[in-house]
Amino acid sequence: MNLFNEAKSLVKVNIRDYGMYIALFVIMLTFTIMTDGLFMSSRNISNLLDATGYIAVLAVGMTLVIVIREIDLSVGFAAGFMGAIAAILMTQMGVPVYITIPVILVLGVLAGLLNGALVAKIGIPSFVASLALMLIFRGALLQVTEKTGTINVNDDFFNAIGNGFIPSLGEVAGLHVLSLILGLLCIVFYIYSEITQRANKKKYQFDVMSTGLFIVKLIFISAIIAYITWILAGYNGFSWTVIIMLGVVALYHFLTTKTVLGRHIYAVGSNPEAAHLTGINVKKITYIVFGSMGMLSALSGILFTARMQSASTTAGTLFELDAIAAAYVGGVSSAGGVGKVTGAIIGAIVMASLSSGMNLLGVGVSYQYMIRGGVLAAAVIFDVMTRKKRG
Amino acid sequence: MSEYILEMKNISKEFTGVKALTDVSFKVEKGEIHCLIGENGAGKSTLMKVLSGVYPHGTYIGDIVFEGGVQQFGRISDSVKAGIAIIYQELALFPDLTVYENIYAGNEVKRGGVIDWNQTIVQAKQMLEKVGLDVNPEVLIKDLGVGKQQLVEIAKALSKNVKLLILDEPTAALNENDSENLLELLRELKKQGITCIMISHKLKEVISIADRATVIRDGRTICTLDGSKGEITENSIIKNMVGREIDDIYPKRPNKKFGDKILELNNWSAYDAQLGRHVVKNVDFHVKQGEIVGIAGLMGSGRTELALSIFGNPKSYKLQGDLFVDGMPAKFHHTSDAIKAGIAYVTEDRKGDGLFLAQDIKSNVVAANLKGISKNGVINDNEEVKIANEYKTSMHVKAPSVEQIVGKLSGGNQQKVSIGKWLFVGPKLLILDEPTRGIDVGAKFEIYTIMNQLISEGMSIIMISSELGEVLGMSDRVYVMAEGAMKGELPIEEATQENIMQLATQ
Structure with a gap:
């Protein structure tokens, strides 16, 4: 009974953090029941996660951008353009893939820094600056793909990033061995880090969770990791995208x-003036966040091009809005200073699960948009309500 | 004999388990100026929110009798309709709208659903006349000083036929001149039959203006003092507010010892390109090790600007002149340079640019010195909690834990967190800008004690303050600024309220 009470108060205090996990669970459970288990099949989950990849990495970067009270609308076409450049480098200029990828990532960083410079140095609102860049990238994407149309990429290594799976090292009872090993390592690492953290806290004589609840938590999270691993191992194992x-x-x-840089980012988002008077270089942080966003846009472009095995003239359309939606579903606050990258990835998976589940059920595209819009609104409403309650 | 315009009977109000008000009774006579006094967190604001309908009928226990009838305000507009207007400390004006638009915002002068702007301006002029404010009603609010903005707020209240005017610390942001004008206006309004409740921390004001004063402590009414019987004195108020007598709110510091100059400015000027004028003009200034240097002056005299120009120049003024730290010429390109040189600045506006209100105590305490809790850029969370707990204890921050969100703390506790954050940096020179603004007497005393403690540990302090009592009580040497220039430097023995004010108003 005591254990139950402790768990209850833990959930109550952290309802904001746990809310989206619960939402994801409910969504997955609903779809699983409605599709007679098809939704949670190895194949569907594997496809779902692969289809989430290029939005999820954008959502991670976007979360930080929103945390510092900015926005970046250019990420979609930046991704499309970078993907096209990657395709051109490999197919038309014969640049090997192991050079292409770092070059594209660096290009992405430069594009992000350009955005950062417009915002931090010149002082243009990021909405306008990134809107301008979005148009420019869109034009640039058309420009480089205009003559050839869609550029097909034939490099197997490159395409594996979007479609391939890690090597199997044999199969046991139809399960992918290396994936099982990775999953097991994850669990071991998770348990080890939780135990050392707890020991450290005890060393400082801080309060820790009761042993009973701690063990329940360890088993619970380990079971989730094990279950996901088991599902994925039943298909082709972990994909490179995952x-x-x-x-x-x-x-x-x-x-x-865990880092000083991270603290500075949240400090700038929480109160830029106070951050400046605390000795934090607000402009530098702005550059770093936009630079990282640019790099992740490039990564998103690589993932998407590899998945499609081609670069098209419309690649990247509306990625930015999907990424922003995922970040908000993941609990980022537009007031600044609040939001987690783990939330962003859950947000992206929530949105992808909705699409996937509704596709399985044969829901029309028109209804899919409306339902996803409703979920986005609900997520933000939940966020506002829980904050009010705390406030 | 006298008739009560307002009686609040046995009001109790609870916030999820915490009693904010317990059985509070509060009576205001018609046509009087009644001051409501209490330490921060005593329940004054809660009581006024109950009265104005911010906390609607049903969420509190007790009765509100206004003009003889029991009122059940469900929302703020109900109380406004009844003739009650509140003017909050943070003014609720629209800076980009004109004076007349502001006065009639939400109460527009309409003819058939369409706003009659000409009539609005005519009426606005009458209201401005009533409050004695001589400005063109077409001026934008942001172009007025705080004092005049305050008067516009009152004009706005008058336009709604207010019978009971409530002012929440109306003079907190005003200089002595504007404060005096405001008090004069309240006396004028009283003659016109408007009853006034004023919340204030400034005891001198209370003594000068109050007909009666009610003291609240820990959510209970302690007593109501009657001015006509000579009951409103500094001693009686403080005694009832804090529940103890404070003989001297400025703790004495024995064996003063001063070292070398740790900071010196020669012919120091700062030009603000946005304002298009010098905010600091040809200032010569120095601080010795172990000294508390007070900078007095009216608001807008350039004191904060001087501090900022020293502290890494975050407002990007164009600087001229020489700055020496420990006798060596120094140049700071960013606030972080100043921090590295051992200077810390506790801002006057702790909510606006001092604290990360949405973050917890521990994050705020370590914010300026993350290096102190990290290795190779990786933060040690446990070390953070440990350090934060140390400062929470040594600064007497009243909070359940260091995980408490700073925005939820009272002003005095926020200020302690703000100071704690800078102490963790380990500065040589601490600049305190209005260190006790808006905080109660008890917390003030604690902050003064901390200042003395820091001095005894070898630190030096620059204290910018509008409160002359504090400047005289705490400083070893006083500078007086006006219009960006140093008007004088006084050894503490020669400094008096009179000669400081004389220099400040030159």
Whole structure:
């Protein structure tokens, strides 16, 4: 009973953080029941996650942009344009893929810094600056693809980024072995880091969760990781897209929660004037956040081009709005200073689950848009309500 | 004999388990100026919110009797209709609209659903006349000083046929001149039959203007003092407010010892390109180690601008002149340079540009010195909590834990967090800009004690303050500024309220 009460108060305090996990669970459960389990099939989940990849990485960057009270509308066509440049470099100029990818990422950073310069140095509102860049990238994308139309990419290595899976190392009972090993490593790493953190807190004589609840939590999260691993291992295992996506989230999660840079980003978002008077270089942070957004746009372009195995004249259309929606569903606040990158990825998966589930059910596209719009509104309403309650 | 315009009977109000008001009774006579006094968090604002309908009928216990009838205000507009108007500390004006648009905002002069602007201007002029404000009603609010904005707020209230005017710390942001004008206006309005409730922290004001004064402490009515019986004195108010007698609110500092000059300015000027004028003019100034230097002056005299021009120049003024730190010439390109040189600046506007209100105490405390809790750019969370707890204890911050959101703390506790944040940087020179504005007597005393403690540890302090009592009580040396220039430097023995005011108004 005590354990239950502790868990209850934990959920109550963190309702804002847990809300979207609960929402995702409810959405997945609903679709699973309505599709007789088809939704949670290995194949569907694998496809769903792969289709989320190029939006999810944008949503991670967008979360930080929104955290510092800015917006970046240029990311969609920036991704489209960078993807096209990658295709041109590889197919028309014969640049090897291992050079192309870093070059494109650097180009992305430069594009982001240009945006940052317009905002931080010249002082243009980011809505307008990035709108201008969006038009420019759109034009540039058309310009480079105009003559050839869609550019097909034949490089197997490159295309694997969007379609391929990690090597299997054999199969056990139809399950992908390397994926199982990776999943197991994840669980081991998770349990190890939780235990060391708890030990550290005890060393400082801080209050920690009761042992019972702690073990329940460990088992619960481990079970979720194990379940996802098991599902994916039943199809083709982890795809490269999922690995990249997880890598990006892990890196950004670390940067935002554990580093001085992360603190500075949230400080600037929370109160720019106070941040400046605290000795934080607000302009530098703006450059860094937009630069990172540019790099992630380029990565998104690479993921999308690889997935399509081609660069098209319309690639990147409306990516920015999907990314912004995912970030808001993930709990970022437009008032600045609040929002997590882990939320962004959940937000992206929520939105992708809705599309996937409704496709399986044969819901018309027109209704799909309306329902996704409703979910976006509901997410923000939930956010506002929980904040009011705390306030 | 006298008739009550307002009686609040046995009001209790609870916020999820916390009692904000307990059985409060509060009576205001018709046509009087009644001051409401209490420490921050005592429940004054809550009581006024109950009265004005911010907390609607049903969310509190007790009765409100206004003009003889029990009122049940469901929303703010109900109380406005009844003739009650509140003017909050943070003015609710639209800076980009004109004076007349502001006066009639929400109460537009209409003819058949269409606004009659000409009639609006005519009426606005009458209202401005009533409050003695001589400005063109077509001027934009942002082009007026705070004092005049305050008068526009009152004009706005008068335009709604107000019977009971409530002012929440009306003079907190005003200089002595504007404050005096405002008090004069309140006396004038009283003659016209308008009853007034004023919340104030400035005891001198209360003594000079109040007919009666009610003291609230910890959500309870302590007493009502009657001015006509000579009951309203500084001692009686403070005693009832804090529940103890403070003999001297400025703690003494024994064995003063001053070292070398740690900061010196020669012929220092700052030009604000946006305003198109010099905000600091040819200032010579220095601070010695172990000294509290007070900078007095009226608001807008360039004191904050001087501090900012020293502290890494965040407003990008064009600077001229020489700055020496520890006798060596120094040049700061960013606030971070000034911090590295051992200077810290606690802003006058802690909510606006001092604290991260949406973040918790611990994040605020370590914000200026993340290096102190991190290794290779990676933060040690546990170290953070430990440090924050240390400052919470040493600064007497009243909060359940260091995870408490700073926006929820009272003004005094916010100020302590603000100072704690800079102490964790370990500065040599602490610049305090209006360190006790808007905080109660008890917290003030604590902050003065902390200042003395820091001095005894070898720090130096520049204290910018509009409160002359504080300047005289705490400083070792006083500078007086006016219109961006240093008008004088006084050793504390020679400084008096009179000669400081004389220099400040030159």
